[in-house]
Amino acid sequence: MSRIYDCADETARKDGIADAASAVRRGELVVLPTDTVYGIGADAFSPRAVADLLAAKGRGREMPPPVLVGSTRAAMALVDDLGRFGRDLMDEFWPGPLTLVCAATPSLSWDL
Structure with missing residues (x-):
C-alpha cells in the first residue's frame, strides 16, 4: 500500500x-x-x-x-573510524547536507 x-x-x-x-x-x-x-x-x-x-x-x-544516521552518537556507534576530521565536520554541518564515507564497524550485524 x-x-x-x-x-x-x-x-x-x-x-x-x-x-x-x-x-x-x-x-x-x-x-x-x-x-x-x-x-x-x-x-x-x-x-x-x-x-x-x-x-x-x-x-x-x-x-x-548508503546508511543515513540521525545523530553524531549514532554515527560514532556505526563507524569504525571517522578519520581526523569526521567529528569536526559533523559538529559544524549537521543537521545539514553533509556526506561522510566511512568504513562500518566490523562487529555490526547487518547485511550490507
Whole structure:
C-alpha cells in the first residue's frame, strides 16, 4: 500500500513521518525526500529489507546502499573510524547536507 503526504502541511508531515517509521520497523521500504533527490529507505539491520532495497534499485552486492544516521552518537556507534576530521565536520554541518564515507564497524550485524 502506498500513501503520499504533503510535507508542507505540518500535520500531514507528522503523520507521514510516523507512518514511514512504522513501515521501516515492519521491514518495508519507504520513499523519502533528501536534500537533493528522493531516496528509497529501509532498515539497514533487516536482511530482507536490504535485499528488497537492492532489488528495487536494481543493484547488486558490489554497490551497497548508503546508511543515513540521525545523530553524531549514532554515527560514532556505526563507524569504525571517522578519520581526523569526521567529528569536526559533523559538529559544524549537521543537521545539514553533509556526506561522510566511512568504513562500518566490523562487529555490526547487518547485511550490507
